[in-house]
Amino acid sequence: MTVGPEKGPEAFRTIGELAQEIGRPQHILRYWETRFPQLRPLQRAGGRRYYRPADVALVRRIDALLTHEGYTIRGVQRLLAAEGASRRDRAAPLRAVRAELQAALDEDC
Numbered sequence: 001m002t003v004g005p006e007k008g009p010e011a012f013r014t015i016g017e018l019a020q021e022i023g024r025p026q027h028i029l030r031y032w033e034t035r036f037p038q039l040r041p042l043q044r045a046g047g048r049r050y051y052r053p054a055d056v057a058l059v060r061r062i063d064a065l066l067t068h069e070g071y072t073i074r075g076v077q078r079l080l081a082a083e084g085a086s087r088r089d090r091a092a093p094l095r096a097v098r099a100e101l102q103a104a105l106d107e108d109c
Contacts, residue, residue: 012050
């Protein structure tokens, strides 16, 4: 594979580019997509994957947890699921305020 000019941090990456960046084969990234529901790259016609910056950051984090931190696949799944639940819990009060504001606006109309 030919290495092109360096992409910016906000650029989308193909599975080949990302695999090369983290030093893992492409099939590992495809496997991780089956194990981590948070990892959902865009798929174009023909199944070509494009990883958004958030996907790239998640792949790097998964790789670091598995490689350097000693987590298992199951351990990383649990960690990411707990973080997702924590984020949803923090958003609940904001959703309640939004619903109250919407109700107040509906009353005014």
